[in-house]
Amino acid sequence: MSHIAPLPELDQEAPFYQPVANECALFEQAYQQRLPLLLKGPTGCGKTRFVSHMAAKLGRPLYTVSCHDDLTAADLTGRYLLQGGETRWVDGPLTRAVREGGICYLDEVVEARKDVTVVLHPLTDDRRLLPLERTGELLEAPDDFMLVVSYNPGYQHILKSLKPSTRQRFVAMSFDFPPPDIECGIVARESGLPHERCAALVNLATRLSELKGQDLEEGVSTRLLVYCATLIQAGMPILTAARATLVEPLTDDLDVQEGLMEAINATFG
Ligand SMILES: Nc1ncnc2c1ncn2[C@@H]1O[C@H](COP(=O)(O)OP(=O)(O)O)[C@@H](O)[C@H]1O
Numbered sequence: 001m002s003h004i005a006p007l008p009e010l011d012q013e014a015p016f017y018q019p020v021a022n023e024c025a026l027f028e029q030a031y032q033q034r035l036p037l038l039l040k041g042p043t044g045c046g047k048t049r050f051v052s053h054m055a056a057k058l059g060r061p062l063y064t065v066s067c068h069d070d071l072t073a074a075d076l077t078g079r080y081l082l083q084g085g086e087t088r089w090v091d092g093p094l095t096r097a098v099r100e101g102g103i104c105y106l107d108e109v110v111e112a113r114k115d116v117t118v119v120l121h122p123l124t125d126d127r128r129l130l131p132l133e134r135t136g137e138l139l140e141a142p143d144d145f146m147l148v149v150s151y152n153p154g155y156q157h158i159l160k161s162l163k164p165s166t167r168q169r170f171v172a173m174s175f176d177f178p179p180p181d182i183e184c185g186i187v188a189r190e191s192g193l194p195h196e197r198c199a200a201l202v203n204l205a206t207r208l209s210e211l212k213g214q215d216l217e218e219g220v221s222t223r224l225l226v227y228c229a230t231l232i233q234a235g236m237p238i239l240t241a242a243r244a245t246l247v248e249p250l251t252d253d254l255d256v257q258e259g260l261m262e263a264i265n266a267t268f269g
């Protein structure tokens, strides 16, 4: 049986997260049952916000690592560093989360080097072990340790997907951009721009995102809508804000940019 302390009351300090489905309950169950969690979804749809919200709600420290193609197992576990003429072992973020009973969140985990999965495997089976070869330690993860990983299935290529042997160690859920009414509430809350003005932006984003597939790799994210609304709320003219947040970040192709600006002008021009 687990010995997890009763959950603290909902933490008022937890960063705002608007649930879309049953994701909070699923996260909480995975945590209680000591199961690792995999989040899939496009960039800017709320994965990182969700994890920081849940970590605060569960009262656990959060160690977030943005993975990249140079990230090695040692970056996660730790290494000996020379400090003032002495070599000293310094824990990496994964090791710290294991020692403290925290949540370790590996963002874009498919980007990391292959040796990273070697570290994750013993942590994700029911032994929940983290072997530190260099120090000779074998850490057993406490009940309140949790591993969360995420990736964006949209821009993965064949060499960069999680192997089934890794993927099948996780409880998994898909994220996507929220339905318009919910997204509108999020954008209004995050930016302070009045609801009905946010609704117009969300509508516009839907129309722009329809170009996805033909001309755009990804649709307008909730993150970009928040940026746009924030700049407008700060006094920037709508067309300037829209170009800077809904056009330039989406594509470098001048023709596609022009197409997007036409749609924006048709709405706000
Ligand atoms: N469900 C949500 N609740 C609250 N804010 C959200 C939500 N979804 C998206 N956001 C907003 O969008 C921004 C980007 O979300 P983020 O979690 O960083 O995306 P991801 O990690 O999926 O790339 C957040 O900073 C927040 O302002």
Ligand SMILES: [Mg+2]
Binding pocket: 044, 047, 048, 049, 107
């Ligand atoms: Mg993120």
